Amino acid sequence: MRLPTEAEIRNVSSVTQLAITTGIILGKQAIALVKYLFKQRGVMLTNAQADEITKAVLAKDEVRKALADAEAGG
Amino acid sequence: MKRLRIYAAIVLAVLLVAACGSLPAKQRAVLGNQAAGQAIWALQDAERRICNPAVFDKDPTIPITECTGPTASAAGLTTAKHQEFAKTLSTAYGLRIRLDNLLLQWQPGAPEPSELKGLQDQANGILTIARSLAMTERQKELVALAELLMAEVQKIAATIRGAR
Numbered sequence: 001m002r003l004p005t006e007a008e009i010r011n012v013s014s015v016t017q018l019a020i021t022t023g024i025i026l027g028k029q030a031i032a033l034v035k036y037l038f039k040q041r042g043v044m045l046t047n048a049q050a051d052e053i054t055k056a057v058l059a060k061d062e063v064r065k066a067l068a069d070a071e072a073g074g
Numbered sequence: 075m076k077r078l079r080i081y082a083a084i085v086l087a088v089l090l091v092a093a094c095g096s097l098p099a100k101q102r103a104v105l106g107n108q109a110a111g112q113a114i115w116a117l118q119d120a121e122r123r124i125c126n127p128a129v130f131d132k133d134p135t136i137p138i139t140e141c142t143g144p145t146a147s148a149a150g151l152t153t154a155k156h157q158e159f160a161k162t163l164s165t166a167y168g169l170r171i172r173l174d175n176l177l178l179q180w181q182p183g184a185p186e187p188s189e190l191k192g193l194q195d196q197a198n199g200i201l202t203i204a205r206s207l208a209m210t211e212r213q214k215e216l217v218a219l220a221e222l223l224m225a226e227v228q229k230i231a232a233t234i235r236g237a238r
Contacts, residue, residue, distance in 0.1 A: 050104040051178055057111045058174035064115060065167035070137035071122075071160035 100180065102233045107177055110226035111170065117200065117219040118163055124149050124212045125156045150208035159203050166196035173230075180234070190231045197224045 045053075123130045125141040141153045173189045180187070201220040207213040 044098070045101050045104070047100070050101055053104055053108055054174055054177050057108050058171060058178075060115065061111060061167050061170045061174060064118060065164055065171065067135070067137060068118065068160045068164040068167055071139060071157065072164050073139065073157045073160075 099233055099236065100177075103180070103230055104177060106226055106230040106233055107170075107173065110223060110230060113219060113223040113226050114163070114166060114170070114200075117204075117216065117223060120212075120215055120219055121151070121156070121159055121204075124151050124216070125153075145212060148208060149210050149212050150206075155203070155207070159200070162196060162199045162203060166193060166200065169193045169196060186231070186234050190227070190234065193227050194224070194231065197227050 204216040204220040
């Protein structure tokens with residue numbers, strides 16, 4: 001295995017290739033770290049999905065508030 | 075070779091920053107709000123279970139109006155204190171409901187909702203009550219949940235402020 005040249009590094013066209021290139025230079029741990037970080041980003045929500053989450057939270061908050069009101073007395 | 079290592083280290087650092095901050099602000103605020111909701115719901119259940127485990131275990135949806143039993147006594151959780159806790163939670167939920175509705179319309183760059191400050195104050199009030207109870211394992215559980223709620227509310231505030 002030969003080390004990539006600087007020109008090759010500048011011409012990487014994908015994250016995977018970049019991660020691999022970085023890993024070749026810094027070690028296998030770097031590849032694992034980059035892949036882990038991108039996995040941790042999670043799936044991007046659409047605006048509609050984000051709103052569905054908030055609507056479900058809102059419904060539960062309303063039920064919980066009613067319960068707290070009943071228990072607050074006075 | 076040294077220059078290549080420095081370059082690769084810089085690339086790795088950029089990837090690290092990009093990975094951490096890449097979630098859109100609204101998504102982070104929504105997920106943070108969901109996490110704060112889970113914390114406050116768990117906190118409410120934990121306090122109610124200490125207050126009256128018999129009623130809670132029978133049906134957790136039934137309002138608990140009286141604290142009885144050895145666990146309540148051991149924690150120093152009286153009926154009056156439970157009512158005070160419930161009143162603070164009710165105020166917090168009122169603010170959360172307004173924040174939930176605002177999040178449905180909020181876009182990064184919009185002014186920070188004033189409800190956030192009120193919610194932080196209420197979360198602090200809940201934490202104060204939890205800490206005032208007798209030092210038992212149950213009280214520690216309440217304090218841990220209240221601290222989690224505080225942390226999640228502060229994360230929402232930081233996300234929304236950071237997106238302006």
